Amino acid sequence: MPDPDPTAAVTEVAGRRLRLTHLDRVLYPRTGYTKAAVLRYYTLVAPVLLPQLAGRPASFLRLPEGVEGQRFWAKRVPPGAPDWVPALEVTHRHEVLRQAVVADLPTLLWAANLGCLEFHVPQWRTDPRxxxxxxxxxxxxxxxxxxxxxxxxxxxxxxxxxxxxxxxxxxxxxxxxxxxxxxxxxxxxxxxxxxxxxxxxxxxxxxxxxxxxxxxxxxxxxxxxxxxxxxxxKTTVAAYxxxxxxxxxxxxxxxxxxxxxxxxxxxxxxxxxxxxxxxxxxxxxxxxxxxxxxxxxxxxxxx
Known part of the structure; x- marks a missing residue:
């Protein structure tokens, strides 16, 4: 059976196995900026971005089809996430959410591969108070x-x-x-x-x-x-x-x-x-x- 995504690539990042998909998908049609380019950008800036995210529950703005497609916020760690993705149990007003913590390059690229273009974090780490x-x-x-x-x-x-x-x-x-x-x-x-x-x-x-x-x-x-x-x-978009x-x-x-x-x-x-x-x-x-x-x-x- 043919691969439904012939552009997919399996790679190892810091000892973690990642399957990166739809690498040729254009996420920013005005400039032709592709998903591969997004992943490359986040790889290059990871040393300065990750300290801004470390220890904080992340909220993802996901746009799997690109900026002209559907967009939605994701706070919960999605089903099927690798068991190595760090997470925090965060008490919100009416519920407890298990949210990802983007602590390392594999987690950053895992999220970006899901179509997460924006990373937002709160002004606190483990306790909203x-x-x-x-x-x-x-x-x-x-x-x-x-x-x-x-x-x-x-x-x-x-x-x-x-x-x-x-x-x-x-x-x-x-x-x-x-x-x-x-x-x-x-x-x-x-x-x-x-x-x-x-x-x-x-x-x-x-x-x-x-x-x-x-x-x-x-x-x-x-x-x-x-x-x-x-x-x-509230959350604020992270630096980088x-x-x-x-x-x-x-x-x-x-x-x-x-x-x-x-x-x-x-x-x-x-x-x-x-x-x-x-x-x-x-x-x-x-x-x-x-x-x-x-x-x-x-x-x-x-x-």
Whole structure:
């Protein structure tokens, strides 16, 4: 009987056997970017991506037919997954889910082979009640873009520094920016409260540019500081993850000089190939995010 997928390849990765399928399938029709290219990209960036995913239950955005096909979220480890895929039992509001932890290259490629283009993780590891990251999500409203997000990011950096906290910027791979603040383990409610107050302070500092309320009618011409990303039920796209957009853009870690120097939106749009080359030539601007020595402590109250 003929093989239903003549492009399939069986390979061994770090001692794990993987069957990689439909390698010639075009997942990004606008550019011709194939599944084989996706697997290659994730292999190249695995040394910098995996530390961002390690120890955290992953949520997968799967698009088995590509970005123009059906898409769906997957949190549970799917039936038939290899028994070597690490997992955590995660208590959500109404149920307990067994979620994959992308801890190594075999697991990363196993997930990508399922059509997972985007990897998202929460701001906590094993216990949703305790966070070790603060995320500042800068979402541009109509009439604004990443240039305006950069102005807000620089203001946020100053406010955080005054509170003894450091942050690292990255693109979302879409229109906005994320700032990541590594923390010592902190009660989730306290992190969420600080994020909400920081958004208010940014609005007070930049009233013509910032909005901190979720109503969409308020966002035109302004940048929304989405403090709700620090809710334990929320996840954020990981640094170095592809995005399921018309072209294979990436949530890309940045140098602060790139944020300060941004004058046009296209300056901060990076394709998978560009990001792989950035990592090869200049390393990982986000490496310190996973360094325990960089973890900060929230102030007793915002300054």
């Amino acid at each position: 305790t966070h070790d990251r603060l995320i500042i999500d800068l979402d541009p409203g109509e009439g604004t873009g990443v240039v305006e997000c950069c102005a807000v990011a620089l203001a946020a950096r100053e406010l955080l520094a005054a509170d003894g906290l450091r942050c690292w910027p990255k693109t979302t791979g879409s229109k906005g920016l994320h700032l990541t603040v590594p923390l010592r383990e902190t009660p989730a409610a306290r992190v969420a409260g600080y994020a909400r107050e920081l958004a208010r302070r940014l609005r007070a500092a930049l009233p013509e540019l910032v909005v901190d309320q979720m109503a969409k009618e308020l966002r035109s011409g302004r940048v929304f500081v989405d403090w709700s990303q620090n809710n334990s039920s 993850s592809l995005r399921a957009r018309p072209e294979p853009t990436v949530s890309t870690p940045l140098e602060w000089s790139e944020v300060a120097g941004c004058r046009r939106a296209e300056q901060l749009v990076f394709s998978a190939d560009q990001v792989a080359e950035r990592v090869r030539t200049t390393g990982d601007p986000h490496a310190a995010v996973t360094d325990p020595a960089q973890a900060g402590t929230l102030p007793a109250r915002p300054s």
